[in-house]
Amino acid sequence: MAPLRQPGPAQQRRAASLRRDGALNRLSSITGSIAVATIAAVAALGIYVAKALPGHHAGASTGATTSTVPAGNTGQGAGASSSSSSLNPPSNPPTAASSPPPVTSGST
Amino acid sequence: MAEADAPAHSQHVYRTRALGSIAELVTDAGALFAASEMLEEELERIDLVASRFRSDSELSRLNAAAGSEVVVSHDLFEAIDVALAMAEATDGLVDPTVGAAMNLLGYDRDFADVLLGLDGELPPERAVPGWRSVSVDRGRRAVRLPADTSLDLGATAKALAADRAAATIHSRLGCGVLVSLGGDASAAGPAPVGGFDIGIADTCTSPVPAEAIAISSGGLASSGVGVRHWRLGSHEVHHIVDPATGLSAAPCWRTVSAAAATCVQANAASTAAIVLGERAVDWLEDHGLPARLVRLDGTVVYTAGWPIPGPALSAPELSSR
Numbered sequence: 001m002a003p004l005r006q007p008g009p010a011q012q013r014r015a016a017s018l019r020r021d022g023a024l025n026r027l028s029s030i031t032g033s034i035a036v037a038t039i040a041a042v043a044a045l046g047i048y049v050a051k052a053l054p055g056h057h058a059g060a061s062t063g064a065t066t067s068t069v070p071a072g073n074t075g076q077g078a079g080a081s082s083s084s085s086s087l088n089p090p091s092n093p094p095t096a097a098s099s100p101p102p103v104t105s106g107s108t
Numbered sequence: 109m110a111e112a113d114a115p116a117h118s119q120h121v122y123r124t125r126a127l128g129s130i131a132e133l134v135t136d137a138g139a140l141f142a143a144s145e146m147l148e149e150e151l152e153r154i155d156l157v158a159s160r161f162r163s164d165s166e167l168s169r170l171n172a173a174a175g176s177e178v179v180v181s182h183d184l185f186e187a188i189d190v191a192l193a194m195a196e197a198t199d200g201l202v203d204p205t206v207g208a209a210m211n212l213l214g215y216d217r218d219f220a221d222v223l224l225g226l227d228g229e230l231p232p233e234r235a236v237p238g239w240r241s242v243s244v245d246r247g248r249r250a251v252r253l254p255a256d257t258s259l260d261l262g263a264t265a266k267a268l269a270a271d272r273a274a275a276t277i278h279s280r281l282g283c284g285v286l287v288s289l290g291g292d293a294s295a296a297g298p299a300p301v302g303g304f305d306i307g308i309a310d311t312c313t314s315p316v317p318a319e320a321i322a323i324s325s326g327g328l329a330s331s332g333v334g335v336r337h338w339r340l341g342s343h344e345v346h347h348i349v350d351p352a353t354g355l356s357a358a359p360c361w362r363t364v365s366a367a368a369a370t371c372v373q374a375n376a377a378s379t380a381a382i383v384l385g386e387r388a389v390d391w392l393e394d395h396g397l398p399a400r401l402v403r404l405d406g407t408v409v410y411t412a413g414w415p416i417p418g419p420a421l422s423a424p425e426l427s428s429r
Contacts, residue, residue, distance in 0.1 A: 085193040087377055088369040089396045089412065090326030096415040097305040097320035102121045103132045104307035104317050105291035105330045105365055 119300055126151040127266055128219060129290030133273075134304055139283040146280065147287060150273040157183045158265040160207060160258075161218055167261060171207060175255035177243075185249040188242070191264045194376035195239035200351055201380035205237045207258030209354035213345050214338065225339040233353045262347075267329055267375035270294040274371075292329040294371035299324035308400060310334050310363045319400070319417045327371025331378040332363035332402075348382045359404060360385035366392065366399040367414070 007015070122133040122144040131151055135143050159165040166184045180188070191204035212231040215222055242259075243252040253259065271294045274287040278297035286295045286304040295304050303324035307317025310332060321328075333356075337346035350357040364381040368374035377397050381388035389409055392399045398414040410416055 084370075084373075085196040087197050087373050087395050087397060089398065090323065090367050090369055092303075092324045092326075093398055093413045094321040094323050094328070094367045094415055095303060096417065097307075097322045098302045099305055101305035101307035101317060101320045102119070102134055103286065103288045103291075103293065103305075104309050105288065105293055105328055106307075106309040106317075106332065106363060 119304070122147070124148070124151075127155060127269075127289060130288075131290070132286075132288040133277075134286040134288075135277065135281075136283045139277070139281045139285075142281055143277045143283070143285060146277050147273050150269050150276065151289075153183060154187070154265055154269040157181065158187045158261045160210075160216075160260055160262065167259060170251060170253065171258040174253040174257050177245075177250050177252040179248060179250050182249065185244075185246075185251070187261050187265045187268055188244065188251055188259065189246075190268050190372055191259070191261050192239050192242060192244070194264050194372060197373070198376055198380040200239060201383045202263050202376045203236055203239050203351035204259045204261055204264070205239055205241065205253075205257055206349040206351055206354070207260035208256065209234075209236050209349050210260050210347070211258065212354070213349070213356065214340050215336075215347055219336055219347075222338045227341060229341050230343045230345070231354065233355060236349070236351045236354050238351065263331075263379050264372055264375060266290060267292045267294070267327065267371040270371040271327065286323075292327070292371050292375050293323070294327045295323050295325055308365050310402065321415055323367060326367060326369045327374040328365065328367045329371055329374035329378045330363055330365040331375070331382050332361070333357075333359055333382065334362050348379060350383050357383045358385055361388065361401050362404050362406075363402045364388065364399060365401075366397050368397055 118137060119134050120137045120140045122135075122140055124131050124144075124147075131147065133140070133143055133147050155162065155165070157166045160167060160171075162168060166181060167187075170178050170180060170184065188204070195203045209231075210216070214228060237254050237257045241254045241257065244250070266289050270287045270289045270292050273289075274285050274294040274296035277283070277285045277287070282297070284295070284297035284299050284304075286293055286299075286306075288294075288306070293304075293306055303322030305320055305322050306328055308319040308321060308330070309317040331348060333346040333348060337344060337356075339345075345356040346359075348357050349355065361382055364378040366374050366377040366381065368377055374397075377392065377395070377399065381392060381399065381401060384391055388399075388401060389411055392401075392411040396412050399411045400414050401409045401411070403409070
């Protein structure tokens, strides 16, 4: 029976090198996963904050009020900018009131 | 003191005194409290920025610095920008450079002090400096008034505050809302079925409006000579100055109410109509603006699709164009 041969110095260096490469690959993979997860989390947080900021409301109103509104009646009409240098009629003309008005317009 | 009422169809009203008049807010019950706080913030801001009667307002400091360039806040720049835009839109009928003319007529203090009557003589006719004489640098928010020129943003600043408050409340809370500042009303967001109901009267404090209409978007404003008028010596004057003469506009209409795409535009239209006198009817028709004009004798004229009331609400004499 042949005697068990001890690995030579070159083989030991190669084995150590393989172990080191393997560890580095695992570390690189973990770091990449963390980076992807971080980017995804920041993106999700950004979308959430954008929706929460004033002027960035993107969703519809609650169902109870939205259901009462005729189509095309959810905002100011064409030329609605306050600094527009023109005079435009309302997108929906005034109509006769159906109930006693809570507020009054007149000279002040 | 503020109060809250609950009118028909689940819309609730918040009411308070502000800007020398009454501020009202109509919205869903659940949004009323938060909306009222936003309205109060806007009222405080516009008063501090654009009041002609507060010595500590930014407008007063700008007027005092006439002749020099002044860098102003975003809020004041917007108020001036809007006033100049409305001057352009009305061909100068509504001009913010009437401040000095208003002072010469005696309206340089709270109206309660003017109402009692003033000593003095009517100033001679003299056109106001004109809105084109105001220099603005948008990039630096810099404004330069000609020397001896004073801005009066009263015609548009209150309406701008109504537009801004309504837009802010709708944007932040998602609800439909009507904001009325001294009868200058702005609607934003989903309106209730049939729209927001508004009474139309000679004065916004009238307990019984002559008519009632509903708007579902844009703005509604009323201008008139029936409230802010006073005696200057032996002359009766009022607060709507004709920029061409520097004097109170010749009386023709007691009250004009107009609807437009925004409250600012509605206010400019109703004020311009007072200045235009008899020509206002054709002018409003040409612009397609629904309006109700009440002559000094009470006769009512309607333009451009303003809803003519039925017999129950009709005025003594009606005519429509």
